[in-house]
Amino acid sequence: MEPKDNPSVAKNCEECKKKRGCDESECWNPDKMIEVLMKSQYQSEKQWAEEGLPNLVEKIVANYDTFGRMDHLEGKDLPSKKVVIEVLEELFTVLFPGYLGDSEISKVNIKYCLGTKLTSINARLTSEVEKSLKYLCRKISECPQDICQKRAQVVVKELLEALPEIRSILSSDIEAAYNGDPAAVSTDEVILSYPCVMAITTYRIAHELYIRCVPLIPRIMSEYMHSLTGIDIHPGAKIGKSFFIDHGTGVVIGETTEIGENVKLYQGVTLGALSFPKDKKGNAIKGHKRHPTIGNNVVIYSGATLLGGDTIIGDNVVIGGNTWITTSVEAGTRITKDTEETTYRKEKNQ
Numbered sequence: 001m002e003p004k005d006n007p008s009v010a011k012n013c014e015e016c017k018k019k020r021g022c023d024e025s026e027c028w029n030p031d032k033m034i035e036v037l038m039k040s041q042y043q044s045e046k047q048w049a050e051e052g053l054p055n056l057v058e059k060i061v062a063n064y065d066t067f068g069r070m071d072h073l074e075g076k077d078l079p080s081k082k083v084v085i086e087v088l089e090e091l092f093t094v095l096f097p098g099y100l101g102d103s104e105i106s107k108v109n110i111k112y113c114l115g116t117k118l119t120s121i122n123a124r125l126t127s128e129v130e131k132s133l134k135y136l137c138r139k140i141s142e143c144p145q146d147i148c149q150k151r152a153q154v155v156v157k158e159l160l161e162a163l164p165e166i167r168s169i170l171s172s173d174i175e176a177a178y179n180g181d182p183a184a185v186s187t188d189e190v191i192l193s194y195p196c197v198m199a200i201t202t203y204r205i206a207h208e209l210y211i212r213c214v215p216l217i218p219r220i221m222s223e224y225m226h227s228l229t230g231i232d233i234h235p236g237a238k239i240g241k242s243f244f245i246d247h248g249t250g251v252v253i254g255e256t257t258e259i260g261e262n263v264k265l266y267q268g269v270t271l272g273a274l275s276f277p278k279d280k281k282g283n284a285i286k287g288h289k290r291h292p293t294i295g296n297n298v299v300i301y302s303g304a305t306l307l308g309g310d311t312i313i314g315d316n317v318v319i320g321g322n323t324w325i326t327t328s329v330e331a332g333t334r335i336t337k338d339t340e341e342t343t344y345r346k347e348k349n350q
Contacts, residue, residue, distance in 0.1 A: 077134035084220045087125045090117055091205055092198075095167050099191045118160060126156045129214055136215045155212045159205070166204050169241045173200050176244040180264050195229035196245035206235035239263075240296070247302075254291035256309060263294055266302040266321070274308035274326055295331065 064071050093101025094117055097110065105113045130152035137143045174197060177190045184190055191197055202225040206218035218235035226232045230249040233239075237253050240261035245251055247267035253259070257271045273290035289309035298313055300306070301321040306313065313319070314331030323337045 077131050077138060079128040079131045079135075079216055079220065081220050081224075083124055083128055084217055085224050087121055087128070088202065088205065088221050088224070090121050091163075092201065093117060094121070094163060095170065095201060096191055099188075122156055122160060125159075126152045128217060129155050129209070132214055132216045155209065155214060158212065159208045162208055166208070169204060170197075170201055172241040173197070173243050176242040176262065176264070177246075180244045181246055195231060195248045199225050199229045199231035199233055199245065199248065200239075200243060203233040203235060203237070203239065207237070207239075210235040237291075256289045257291040258293040260294060260296035260298065260315070262297045264299045266300065266304075268303040269300050270305045270307075272305065272307050274311070292325075 089101060093105070094114065097105045097113075102113065102117075130149050133148040133151055137148055174187055174190050177194055177196060178184045178187050181190075184194075202221050206221040209221075210218040222233060222235050231245060231251045233251075233253045234255040234257070236255035237257040237259065239253075239257075239259040240263070242262040243259065244264045245266075246264065250268040251265055252270045252272060254272050259271075271292050271294070276284040276290070277288055279285055291309060292306045292311040292313060294300075294306075294313045295315040295317065297316045298319070299317075300319045303322040304319050304325070305323070306319070306325045308326050310328070311326060312328040313325075314329055314333065316332045317329050318334045319325065319329070320334075320336035323335055325335070329335065
């Protein structure tokens with residue numbers, strides 16, 4: 001069917017001719033059509049810039065008034081996500097010199113590089129922590145102007161002084177990854193390529209800020225790494241040394257989770273909340289233990305889901321894949337899920 005024989009096309013063509021002032025020969029002549037479109041497009045864009053754009057601005061401003069919780073127009077006391085991520089990456093350089101970040105670092109210039117890097121981290125992170133503390137402070141009540149600044153200086157100093165201990169724990173995490181994965185060729189490979197190393201490192205940094213009651217920044221760090229690795233570790237969780245997440249994609253570790261030492265998780269494991277206690281208005285009550293406690297030397301295979309703050313997994317437990325656990329498990333238990341038998345049948349005449 002020719003375009004002009006199609007009723008819907010013909011109708012559109014009539015509307016087009018009225019709107020653009022063209023004749024039928026122009027509608028189906030590519031050269032003419034391009035000329036008409038370019039002319040009308042220029043006129044339309046010019047008109048929109050003069051009239052439509054100011055109207056749009058008014059509509060969006062009105063939208064800000066209606067949905068005010070989605071903007072922060074005063075610009076006060078809100079940390080920069082960009083700066084927080086940059087500082088996190090600088091901390092990776094300090095924790096894994098020569099592997100991550102500046103490749104120029106060597107034993108010859110390590111003291112100079114560390115001094116420069118730590119000075120930068122201290123100044124930039126202190127500024128962001130101060131803004132975060134002021135953000136929380138002003139939501140509660142006004143405070144003396146320099147209190148948040150002094151507290152920020154103390155928090156960042158304590159984080160930086162904890163770096164040697166964090167690095168010691170990370171060493172055990174990397175060793176656990178190398179020993180726990182037969183495919184691992186070297187610890188070099190683990191550090192450079194395993195997503196769990198970045199996720200766990202970020203958690204251990206963010207956790208130091210979380211336990212010092214710094215708002216916003218710990219979650220900015222953890223959710224940034226979540227977006228890169230697919231591993232979601234809340235900075236409030238408590239995780240012992242020699243922790244390994246194999247593959248990692250889809251792992252979720254909730255805020256009040258407690259994990260012992262020498263624990264291994266596979267992809268898709270969820271350590272989550274079974275239910276949320278609510279107040280009289282139906283709002284979730286925060287601050288309660290909602291997530292499981294995992295003992296030492298535990299292995300949890302892919303797809304397993306463990307829920308509830310009262311769920312305690314004893315030491316030396318092995319939990320099979322795709323299991324659903326909402327009650328406590330005694331030490332030394334091995335849990336597997338019975339599945340239907342898989343049948344292989346060859347079709348006839350094949």
